[in-house]
Amino acid sequence: MGKILLSILSGVIGFLFTFLTNYGHNLLGTSLIRGIYGFIIWFVLAFLLGWVLGFIVKQSPAPEMTGENAAEDDMLGTKLDLSTPDEDEELINLLKPKPAEGSGGSEAFTPLQPPKLVSMKDPEELAKAVRHLKEE
Numbered sequence: 001m002g003k004i005l006l007s008i009l010s011g012v013i014g015f016l017f018t019f020l021t022n023y024g025h026n027l028l029g030t031s032l033i034r035g036i037y038g039f040i041i042w043f044v045l046a047f048l049l050g051w052v053l054g055f056i057v058k059q060s061p062a063p064e065m066t067g068e069n070a071a072e073d074d075m076l077g078t079k080l081d082l083s084t085p086d087e088d089e090e091l092i093n094l095l096k097p098k099p100a101e102g103s104g105g106s107e108a109f110t111p112l113q114p115p116k117l118v119s120m121k122d123p124e125e126l127a128k129a130v131r132h133l134k135e136e
Contacts (some may be wrong), residue, residue, distance in 0.1 A: 003054070007046040014042025 018038030022031040 005042050006050060009070045010046035011039040011043030015039035020080070 015035045015038050019035030022034045026034070103112050
């Protein structure tokens with residue numbers, strides 16, 4: 001009964017709001033019809049909102065557990081393990097100085113040798129091609 005009363009109150013507020021906003025711009029009959037539409041829409045929305053919230057709040061009873069499973073479930077989440085794995089070896093290896101790679105190593109520094117992008121064509125042919133492209 002409380003849900004319907006709340007929905008009716010919401011509908012009345014919707015009617016008043018819609019009627020008062022339309023009364024200054026429309027005829028009385030048009031404003032009343034739009035107010036009734038506002039009442040219906042606000043009533044339905046309030047009813048649906050109350051139904052959805054009632055459905056969400058309603059909780060189904062938890063299944064009963066007996067014996068060993070119930071004791072284990074009671075202990076779930078009570079112990080927190082804050083220990084982190086040891087990373088001492090990794091830290092020691094990072095802090096050790098590395099031997100110089102250039103001294104005594106078989107790998108010597110060799111700079112990159114990118115291929116040259118210069119064309120091996122005759123300069124006369126290149127000049128003819130540029131002239132031909134300029135004419136077009």
